[in-house]
Amino acid sequence: MTNSVPDGSRKLEPPIRHDPEWVAKVLRALSDPVRLEMVRRLRDGGPDQGCSDLYDNLPKSTASYHFSILRSCGLIEQHDVAGRRLNSLRDDFVEQFAPGLLDAVYGSAIEREPNGSDSR
Structure with missing residues (x-):
């Protein structure tokens, strides 16, 4: 969905669907190391980050x-400002419908060594 905002930029809003498979979709999205890193950079760097800053x-x-x-699973929202696409993590949205999910995923990812073995 695309909406215009007052400053003339475009906002790409994620579809909001709360079906029984939503948490599974989020977990599948975060199971990819590239996407997990993108989300980690968004979480650490704050809102309105350029695409190229995230990979x-x-x-x-x-x-x-x-x-x-x-x-598509609602983890991020994007909007265009002055020809640049900016990204924001929707952690409040995720926390509302799956409390603790992102913290659990991040905690699990932090406990893993770069070679994929447990650091425990």
């Missing part, structure tokens, strides 16, 4: 695919 060494088409997955 390294990806073709733009691949990054767009990952952004569409994150947007």
